[in-house]
Amino acid sequence: MKDNILHKADSRFVADHGWLKSAQTFSFHDHYDPQRIQFGALRVLNDDIVNGGKGFGKHPHDNMEIISIPLEGTLEHQDSMGNVAVIKPGEIQAMSAGTGIYHTEFNKDPAEPVTFLQIWLYPDKLNVTPRYDQLDYSKGDKHNKFLQILSPDPNDEGVWIQQQAWFHIAELDKGFETNFSLKQAGNGLYVFVMKGKIVVNGQSLDQRDGYGLWPDPDVKITADSDAEVLLMEVPEKW
Structure with missing residues (x-):
């Protein structure tokens, strides 16, 4: 069994571009850390803050599963598939970039910043037809329960992607205890604490800490x- 890995919030690399502040769990763009490349199929976990009226201009992606989860504010998305959408807290967006897409992401609110998680996973199949999916999970039951918001099956709960991965999200009351069961044998679990404090298999985690387990x-x-938690189950190999 592989060793578990702890990523404290203050150990993340912070890229400050003025209009964008990005706390990066793994190596990204110009920042390279050979000890922090990925966790299984999980390649990017960026905690981004985009100032009002700013955003990411038109840029390409291919052969990557790209997931966005807003935490505060709203983010407008446009892409070369013709999709135009606004995502807000309580929603998740997923794109299978496949053979190639272009897209933009902008904070159209001139005054308030938007905070969102930018997550990339390697796909389990290359050069698929690009695809877009979006889900409002805000009315789902996530109180002291892990609500599934992403899966590899278009007929299952949540958005679907080209990878044997499952995401769950929960809002937990202080003192609540539960056991979480993985969907697929051999997968790893990456825990990200969006708010609050939790303990995972004896490991204490604070807000914005990440913990990868091969459990x-x-x-x-x-x-x-009281806590908000994102669980990302991903394969070690694909």
Whole structure:
């Protein structure tokens, strides 16, 4: 079994571009850390803040699964497939870049910043036809329960991507305890604490900490405070 890996919030590389502040768990663009390349199929986990009226201009992607989860504010998306959408907290967006796409992401609010998680996963099949998916999960039951918001199956709950991965999200009350069971044997689990404090298999985690486990099928999670948690189950190999 591979060793578990702890990424404290203050150990992330922070890229400050003025209009964009990006706390990066893994190596990204000009920043390279050979000890922090990826966790299985999870390649990018950026915690981005985009100032009002600013954003990412038209740029390309290919053969990558790209997921955006807004935490505060709204983000407008446009792409070469003809999709125009606004995503806000309580929603998740996924793109299979496949053979290639162009897209833009902008904060159209001139005054308020937008904070969102930018997540990239390697696909399990190359050169697929590009695809876009979006889901409002805000009315789903995530109180003291892990709500599935992403899967590899278009007929399952959540958006779907070209990878054997599952994402779950929960809002936990202080003192709540639960066991989480992985969907697929051999997968790893990356835990990201969006708010609050939790304990995962005895490891204490604070807000914006990340913890990667190559675990037994069940993972024990305890909330040390009211907390919001994102679980990303990904394969080690694909």
